[in-house]
Amino acid sequence: MPTADHNPAIESSTDFDPASSTIAVVTFNRSALLTRLLKSVEKMDPKPGHIVIVDNASSDDTTEVVEGFRERLGTQLVYRRLGTNTGGSGGFSEGMRVAYELGSEWIWLMDDDVEVIPDGLAKMGKWAPRFKSIQGRRYDYDGSEFYWQYRIAERMGIPIPFAPAGFDESGFKPMNSGCFEGMFINREVVQQIGLPDPRFFIYWDDQTYGWLASRKTPSVIVDEFVLRRTREIKQWDMGVRHMNASSNAYRYYIMRNRGHIKQYYRSLGVYNPVLFALGTALTFAKELIRLVFVERTFRGTSNLFRGLRDGRKIANDTSWRPMPPLAAVPAAG
Structure with a gap:
């Protein structure tokens, strides 16, 4: 560094x-x-x-x-x-x-x-x-x-x-x-x-x-x-930090895309199943807190569970590959 x-x-x-x-x-x-x-x-x-x-x-x-x-x-x-x-x-x-x-x-x-x-x-x-x-x-x-x-x-x-x-x-x-x-x-x-x-x-x-x-x-x-x-977002002021409002689409992809991250980690040899599972659990808990304290509702939890389900499918996809490097193209000038 x-x-x-x-x-x-x-x-x-x-x-x-x-x-x-x-x-x-x-x-x-x-x-x-x-x-x-x-x-x-x-x-x-x-x-x-x-x-x-x-x-x-x-x-x-x-x-x-x-x-x-x-x-x-x-x-x-x-x-x-x-x-x-x-x-x-x-x-x-x-x-x-x-x-x-x-x-x-x-x-x-x-x-x-x-x-x-x-x-x-x-x-x-x-x-x-x-x-x-x-x-x-x-x-x-x-x-x-x-x-x-x-x-x-x-x-x-x-x-x-x-x-x-x-x-x-x-x-x-x-x-x-x-x-x-x-x-x-x-x-x-x-x-x-x-x-x-x-x-x-x-x-x-x-x-x-x-x-x-x-x-x-x-x-x-x-x-x-x-x-x-330039866009105001509903927030929960926690004093030290703010927590922004979310949406059902975000809740779904927050959990689903853990499957893609897991695949990237595996491909680079840094995947630890216990610690990564802990990170997923903490993410799920954070989104529940966001629902209750920022959006003041319990509706939306189904999107978290759908995301978890579909994320497991991505994580189990044996055909998954990371994004490839790019071909060399001359820089400007």
């Missing part, structure tokens, strides 16, 4: 070319939020070379919104409208594929419910000479600091909920996870680990992808605020 011998945040960013980067956004039926994000990209300085919009078969005016920004952004816009809703996982997999095939040196992933701080790309670029898998910080909807669980208990496959939130003078902390709401990753790492796995549909996909990246390169979260969330 890298040592804090100096602070790259005060180094020159001459080794980073903003035009070599691509912002990849996934959107679905939230054109108002997408509009706000694209307006923030319009104000960026510097701007990326490309912005890729992956539309998960929206039924609103997303296409018209995107076309309205094509001449305004000052950067090349690529629009991919998918024939069906592939979930966030499928959307980010496609966005990563397009950005990689464009020859992007750096790929910055984000949902449609954030906006970019005007100098966000410059802030991330400061760290590019040193690291290849980077996560910036975010402001929450109300302007507070958004806490993200950047460390996972590897053998259990779950986030460590109370990993230290503060930074020391180095300006970064090692992470072994990932979040597609702001992941900034180099094409060399993408080539080695392949695309995000669309089979997840939603949930655990970014954690798994970040974990895979951390096995190839030192991965860090840096003390740079680069995004702001």
Whole structure:
């Protein structure tokens, strides 16, 4: 793991070319939020070379919104409208594929419910000479600091909920996870680990992808605020941390996708049946707590059990294979 011998945040960013980067956004039926994000990209300085919009078969005016920004952004816009809703996982997999095939040196992933701080790309670029898998910080909807669980208990496959939130003078902390709401990753790492796995549909996909990246390169979260969330989510304030509201679809995939994580762990030789089962049990318990204290209902538990059942089928699928590495494609320039 890298040592804090100096602070790259005060180094020159001459080794980073903003035009070599691509912002990849996934959107679905939230054109108002997408509009706000694209307006923030319009104000960026510097701007990326490309912005890729992956539309998960929206039924609103997303296409018209995107076309309205094509001449305004000052950067090349690529629009991919998918024939069906592939979930966030499928959307980010496609966005990563397009950005990689464009020859992007750096790929910055984000949902449609954030906006970019005007100098966000410059802030991330400061760290590019040193690291290849980077996560910036975010402001929450109300302007507070958004806490993200950047460390996972590897053998259990779950986030460590109370990993230290503060930074020391180095300006970064090692992470072994990932979040597609702001992941900034180099094409060399993408080539080695392949695309995000669309089979997840939603949930655990970014954690798994970040974990895979951390096995190839030192991965860090840096003390740079680069995004702001633009969608308010119902939360339970626990004092130290918040717990967000969920949905029946999320509850299902949270449990189902444990099967995919188990398969990844097996393929890489890190699977421990006892500890992984404990992680699954703790995940189930957390979702029950979320139902009762955030959403104030007991309805929805059937989705957790359905997810467990289908996750076992995935875990027992002998034909399952991890996402393959990518073929070498020349970087831009």
